[in-house]
Amino acid sequence: MKIVRDRLRLAGALTLASGQSLSEVDIAFETYGALSPARDNAILLLHGLTADQHAAGPPWHEKGRAGWWNQAIGPGRAIDTDRFFVICPNVLGSFGGSTGPMSRDPATGRAYGMRFPVITIADMVAAQRQLIAALGIERLHAIVGGCMGGFQAFEWMSRHPECVGSAVVISATARTNTHNxxxxxxxxxxxxxxxxxxxxxxxxxxxxxxxxxxxxxxxxxxxxxxxxxxxxxxxxxxxxxxxxxxxxxxxxxxxxxxxxxxxxxxxxxxxxxxxxxxxAIDYFDLSREYDTVAEALARYTSPLLLVSYATDWRYPSQEMNEIREALEPRSVPVRHEILDSPIGHGAFLYDFNGLEPILRTFLSGDFSGGRGDRPT
Missing domain, CATH: 1.10.1740.110 (Rna Polymerase Sigma Factor; Chain: A)
Structure with missing residues (x-):
């Protein structure tokens, strides 16, 4: 499997949801596999809170960690790199090389620290949109994200539906909740x-x-x-x-x-x-700029796979089901799989067996399986 680690300097300043801006923005990312001549086989993989862009492969350095989703990515695996070109960007504000609090402030030459402006999930997606454009990709085969990555996927579906061929959202809801x-x-x-x-x-x-x-x-x-x-x-x-x-x-x-x-x-x-x-997670609410979640996703028409876990008390299945209920009246191909795992929220990372066949089948283009909740 071909693995490339790279970094992109965005063109111009990035205006944030807060009204502030960042004059220089780098997005670090890794890619796995090869982009097809038609540029139609790209999967955008969006990481969770404590992960980074190193989603697959061995550690890059002595203190580094192996890829956080090694079991999912590679030749013949659910995200098959013999078929797909996988892009995993490090989110804006994170600690894997993208611009964040530890980056140098060009105005002072010092690390930003707490002088870094507050960012949102929407700001992360705005930076990712520029990355995808720079790679020459107009439409992604799929977007896949779990937890905080799932919030980013929802933002893509709302703000750039024309770019999303299909989406997989795992253990995430339309908004964070008071408990979180x-x-x-x-x-x-x-x-x-x-x-x-x-x-x-x-x-x-x-x-x-x-x-x-x-x-x-x-x-x-x-x-x-x-x-x-x-x-x-x-x-x-x-x-x-x-x-x-x-x-x-x-x-x-x-x-x-x-x-x-x-x-x-x-x-x-x-x-x-x-x-x-x-x-950024605190501020996430898909319907904040709209009257309802349905309005936020009004332009989204591509297939969607929602996966939740019956034991996940942080992002419960019943809250995730709000997305399905928002899309079904428009006959959008959406299914919600509720899996059982004792691990709970982290099951998609640490108990992959239940998710593997569902993810593999969906990414291969088989969107069947009926509608509604499907406990397995």
Missing amino acids: TALWSVLRAALMSDPAWNDGDYYDGPSPDAGLGLLAMTGALFWMSREALHEKFGLRTIENRPLRYTLEPEFAIEEFLARVRRNAGAGNLDANALIYLTR
Whole structure:
């Protein structure tokens, strides 16, 4: 599989939803496979909150991570790189090389830090639209996104439906909910409580690893379901040792969370970027500029696959179903698959077996399977 890592400098300034602008914008991205002569086999893959553009392949450097969706992308896999040209951009404001808080502000020569303007999901899509145009692609075979990537997919469907041949949205809803906004507020407070955060100006000093660790520990509790945690750890002690009656870590779940905390500070995440990305999710509401979700998607007519998980309490199936209900009266080919997995929200990343045949079939052009909810 051919993998290319690249970066595009957008032409001119990017005006943001807030009314502010960025004078210089880079979008880092990776591609997998080859673009067809007709330029009609491109799939735009949109990543979630803590991922980046490295969706497939081995780590790029010593501290790097393997591709976050290796099991889905490659020759003969559900996203078959013998057939498709996959583009995974790093979102605006993130920590994988696209312009964000850790980038140099051309006006000062220093990292933006918290002087970076607030961004939205719509701003991310505006930058991606320029990337796709620069690659000479007028219409994508498909857009695929999960979680925050699903929000971006909805924005594409609303703002650029003429560019979308089909779409797959996993574990995302038409808007964030109050509970998620509350959780993001707690996680941002955890980051900002670390003295090393230094009001966002830590790029020339120690990283706020303590805050990142606390964020990761808390995040693990709502990226995994209650059932998944119980099945994986239960109340087992570390290495099944006898109880010691101590305030030191005693149980396997505590050891797991300690490991999560250590890994969060290993240079894989950027605190400021997480603050900005979670804020972008707070602002996401597909119907904000319209009266209804149906109006927001009024121009979208291409096939759509919605996938939710019965155990995902962050973005529940019943809330995702709002999209199906908005499109069906216009006879748009839409199906909503509700899958069972004990993992919950992160199942599309860590329990891929249930999703694999559905995704493969849809991307191959088979949009059958009936309408409405299809528990499997």
